[in-house]
Amino acid sequence: MAREAKDKCGVFGVWGPSDSAHRVYTALFAQQHRGQESAGIAVSNGSRLGAHVGMGLVPEVFNETILDKLAGNAGIGHNRYSTTGSSRACNAQPLLEEYIGGQVAVAHNGNLVNAARLRRDYETRGHIFHTSTDTEVITHLLASHHLSKDDPLAESLLHLQGAYSLVFLFADRIEAVRDPWGWRPLVLGKTDDGYDCVASETVALDAIGATMVREVLPGEIVTLSDNGVSTRRFAESQVPAHCIFEHVYFANPSSSVFGDTVQIVRERLGEVLAREAPVEADCVIPMPDSGRSAALGYARASEIPYREGIVPNRYVGRTFIRPTQKQRDTAVQIKLNAVPDVVSGKRLIVVDDSIVRGTTTRGKMAQLRRAGAKEIHLRISCPPIRHACYFGVDFPDPSQLIANQRSVEEIRDFLAVDSLHFLSLEGMLGCVSRPPGEYCTACFSGDYRISVDKQVNKLDLERNQYKMFT
Numbered sequence: 386m387a388r389e390a391k392d393k394c395g396v397f398g399v400w401g402p403s404d405s406a407h408r409v410y411t412a413l414f415a416q417q418h419r420g421q422e423s424a425g426i427a428v429s430n431g432s433r434l435g436a437h438v439g440m441g442l443v444p445e446v447f448n449e450t451i452l453d454k455l456a457g458n459a460g461i462g463h464n465r466y467s468t469t470g471s472s473r474a475c476n477a478q479p480l481l482e483e484y485i486g487g488q489v490a491v492a493h494n495g496n497l498v499n500a501a502r503l504r505r506d507y508e509t510r511g512h513i514f515h516t517s518t519d520t521e522v523i524t525h526l527l528a529s530h531h532l533s534k535d536d537p538l539a540e541s542l543l544h545l546q547g548a549y550s551l552v553f554l555f556a557d558r559i560e561a562v563r564d565p566w567g568w569r570p571l572v573l574g575k576t577d578d579g580y581d582c583v584a585s586e587t588v589a590l591d592a593i594g595a596t597m598v599r600e601v602l603p604g605e606i607v608t609l610s611d612n613g614v615s616t617r618r619f620a621e622s623q624v625p626a627h628c629i630f631e632h633v634y635f636a637n638p639s640s641s642v643f644g645d646t647v648q649i650v651r652e653r654l655g656e657v658l659a660r661e662a663p664v665e666a667d668c669v670i671p672m673p674d675s676g677r678s679a680a681l682g683y684a685r686a687s688e689i690p691y692r693e694g695i696v697p698n699r700y701v702g703r704t705f706i707r708p709t710q711k712q713r714d715t716a717v718q719i720k721l722n723a724v725p726d727v728v729s730g731k732r733l734i735v736v737d738d739s740i741v742r743g744t745t746t747r748g749k750m751a752q753l754r755r756a757g758a759k760e761i762h763l764r765i766s767c768p769p770i771r772h773a774c775y776f777g778v779d780f781p782d783p784s785q786l787i788a789n790q791r792s793v794e795e796i797r798d799f800l801a802v803d804s805l806h807f808l809s810l811e812g813m814l815g816c817v818s819r820p821p822g823e824y825c826t827a828c829f830s831g832d833y834r835i836s837v838d839k840q841v842n843k844l845d846l847e848r849n850q851y852k853m854f855t
């Protein structure tokens with residue numbers, strides 16, 4: 386019944402409107418791509434907090450009746466996605482806690498690399514934990530510092546190592562926080578009727594009719610309350626370590642992330658890919674949906690026609706979230722169907738954003754062959770993923786990453802394609818606006834910005850949990 390503590394999630398918060406829960410719901414819906422495992426909303430009515438969380442997609446967790454019951458003039462929300470393994474309702478966020486300072490709810494996007502150590506320290510002092518997420522140590526820190534420090538939140542954050550975009554809800558305010566490296570995105574916005582809000586992605590702001598004001602800065606705490614927006618620093622900004630994979634795969638194409646529009650970056654990735662690895666072919670085919678933007682760029686730069694040769698079934702979730710390989714394989718078959726009249730007898734350039742385990746990709750390539758493809762030239766719009774991510778993207782154990790122990794030629798052979806090219810690291814970094822040193826590329830390069838304990842058992846935080854069969 387294992388589950389990893391890593392999360393790549395979405396967070397949101399809005400201060401002021403009487404229909405806060407409904408707005409949070411809409412924002413979470415827009416950020417569904419950031420997490421499909423559980424969803425939750427916490428609200429404040431000015432003196433008390435209330436919350437509803439549950440397993441599943443946002444519309445599966447909420448309905449009108451539940452949203453109406455979540456009455457309050459402020460709310461925060463969370464979309465959660467962890468890797469394979471059992472799913473537990475107790476880990477759904479926002480976490481709502483009672484402590485000596487009152488009530489607090491917290492929603493977290495990212496991954497703490499020192500959570501296991503912090504938790505062990507607290508447990509030896511008698512603290513009881515009721516989840517297996519890294520996030521819970523944050524509320525324990527807050528409670529511990531409540532009486533002794535002027536700014537318990539700022540003090541608590543100084544103890545955290547790793548990636549965290551956090552939204553806290555207290556009865557009288559929202560506090561939005563971004564780690565000093567800015568690993569994950571977090572933006573401040575204003576609704577068209579004047580309410581302040583924060584979101585992981587601008588797509589959530591668009592959904593509720595808000596506009597982006599600015600990014601929450603690395604090392605900054607932004608407070609939203611009846612007094613408007615105020616800001617303070619809890620740490621000096623570091624050289625940023627913005628996750629480049631947000632641009633490659635994770636974020637919504639319409640979002641602006643780290644100062645660049647994701648769709649534009651992805652098209653550029655495809656253009657550079659075409660220049661790095663040209664090949665004669667009849668058409669460029671995207672792997673839906675993740676390869677679409679890059680395929681468009683590839684087709685434009687190579688002047689080879691763009692065709693849709695694989696049709697997705699929109700009603701199957703992302704195959705990656707299926708816990709077992711057998712379930713993943715079946716889901717791939719249902720999810721994608723090749724169009725024989727487009728691919729049969731053709732030399733195809735197939736573009737996708739990334740290869741992780743390689744198993745889904747192999748299934749897709751086999752389908753194209755069965756549909757009669759004459760040649761398959763696979764082009765991937767990022768470098769080979771060889772290393773684990775400790776900062777919030779769900780890459781499996783490195784031994785499961787196909788590129789970890791294999792050469793590009795061996796991967797080509799495994800996938801049974803005629804040629805294979807991964808975009809170079811330099812090529813990828815040339816497609817974003819910030820200087821190359823301001824992005825975290827550790828999953829490709831192994832160059833971790835802060836020290837990580839690679840021996841830490843990802844299941845450490847599970848050890849005291851009861852088995853749950855629900």
Ligand code: AMP
Nearest residue numbers: 675705739740741742743744745746779
């Ligand atoms: P595979 O061939 O099994 O490695 O799967 C590759 C597909 O997974 C690509 O189409 C990617 O878009 C997608 N993918 C990449 N990273 C992730 C991730 N962290 N979670 C879910 N899917 C991913």
